[in-house]
Structures are given as structure tokens and as C-alpha cells.
Amino acid sequence: MQEFFQNVSRYPRYLISFSLGIFFNAIEPLMPLLKRPTTAIALVGLVISVFVFLTFTLRAMLGLSVA
Incomplete structure (x- = not known):
């Protein structure tokens, strides 16, 4: 055992x-891509936008309200 x-x-x-x-x-x-400032900003923006999109999508699917 x-x-x-x-x-x-x-x-x-x-x-x-x-x-x-x-x-x-x-x-x-x-x-x-993180070595050049232009692509680093674009990559960070993409990551943040994906996170925000997933957050809003899950809130809408689960029926959670902000208030």
C-alpha cells in the first residue's frame, strides 16, 4: 500500500x-520578438487583449455582473 x-x-x-x-x-x-520595442509592445498588447477578451467572454457566459 x-x-x-x-x-x-x-x-x-x-x-x-x-x-x-x-x-x-x-x-x-x-x-x-521581445528584443525590439515595436514588436514587444505589440506582443504585450496582444496578450492583454486576449486576457480581457477571455474575461469578458467568461463573465457573459457565467452571467456575472460587475456591480
Whole structure:
């Protein structure tokens, strides 16, 4: 039974390493764009606009009000 719990305790570490690996591989191609100010501003603007779009979409879908 102890082997079972040792095996189960490895899953959170696997999940974290797997998630960080996907995040790193998704961000790595965008790093050269951050070296020039024009593309850096555009990239930051894109990230902020995607976040705002997702926020408004989820609020509308869930019926949440601002007040």
C-alpha cells in the first residue's frame, strides 16, 4: 500500500513539470520578438487583449455582473 501512495505522490510533480514544459515551449519562439520595442509592445498588447477578451467572454457566459 505504501508503494501505491508513493506512486500517487509523484503525479503532482509530473503535472507541474509537464505544464512548465508546455509553457516554456509555447513562449520560447516569442522571445526574439521581445528584443525590439515595436514588436514587444505589440506582443504585450496582444496578450492583454486576449486576457480581457477571455474575461469578458467568461463573465457573459457565467452571467456575472460587475456591480
